[in-house]
Amino acid sequence: MALNSQRSKHLPPVKRGTIYDLYLTLSDERLLEYDIDKLVFEARSPYQKVQIVHSKSLGNMLILDELQNMSEADLIYSETLMQRGKECYEDKEIVILGGGDGGLLWELLKENPKRVTMLEIDDVVIKACSQYMRSVCGDCLDKRITSKYEIIVGDCVIALNHMINEGHQVDYVFGDLTDIPISTAPHGDAWDFIRLILNSSMKVLKPTGKYMTHGNGASCPKSLKMYEEVLSQLCVPVKFTKDEAFIPSFFEVWIFYQVSLK
Incomplete structure (x- = not known):
């Protein structure tokens, strides 16, 4: 069959030995x-x-x-995650779990929220993005605390537990952490962490609050389905909606979730 083919295609060679991974x-x-x-x-x-x-x-x-x-070409990621134009953040209290690149914090601050708290574990990410990703994060990573926001470097699980113990509730929690795992079953450390974050976040949301997060690529329907099954088994009953967007640097359609209490 190859000998009878009417077309051929030249494939470029794999580049090796570069100082960065292409x-x-x-x-x-x-x-x-x-x-x-x-x-x-x-x-x-x-x-x-x-x-x-x-x-x-x-x-x-x-x-x-x-x-x-x-x-720097991925503004659509932050805009879809926050559902810009569909959610009102004015005078709302917001918690971001992760988000060390500062992109989500920067875009949320444009919506005039009451206060945003960002919980990021990796100070190296924050400092690198504040210097080299300024078209994404603006100047919001230059200061750790202002009248409108606070950046806390540490484990978000510990911070969430502290909020739960104090009875502190907020309008929105953003899960800008790890992607939904690609696996054959919803088991293992990554899935356990996702369950922990979801259950803890539900406890700090006001009755009218929402948990906003990214999922994974639309080309991974089995893992997305497993995530939705996890949502149905949380400590409180929830409902969810989904949105999607093509993310330039991912070169694929990405799925985003909006979770609220029933």
Whole structure:
């Protein structure tokens, strides 16, 4: 059959020996070659390998443990996560779990909230993005506390438990943490962490509050279905809606969840 083929295609060779990794994986583990031309920043924090590289088409990109997280071309990620134009954040109290790139915090501050608390464990990410991802985070990572927001460097689980013990409730919790795992069953450390975060977040939400989070690629329907099953088994009954957007640096459609108490 190959001898009778009417077409042929030249495949470019794999580039080896570069000082930065040109090949990153999509959510369903497809391999993609990025047009990276410069390593901007690299360090290993106590938690992960932190890199910022430059892409000719996407601008600077934050990469954590070899996984693409955020680029300067990804405003649509933050806007879909926060459901801009669909949710009203004016005079609302908000908690961000993760979000070390500062993109979500920066966009939420434009909506005139009452106060935003960002809980990020990795100070290396915050400092790197404040210097090299300013088109994403603006100047919001330059200060750790203002009249409108506070950035707390530490374990968000500990902070959530403190809020629960104090009876402190908020209008919105954003889960800007790990993606939904790609696995054959909803078991293991990553899934246990997701359950812990979800159950803790439900306890700090006001009755009218919402938990907003990203899921994974639309090309991973089995894992998304498992996540929805986890939502049905939380400590309190919840309902959810979904939205999706094509994220430029992910090169795929990503799914976002909006979870509220029944």
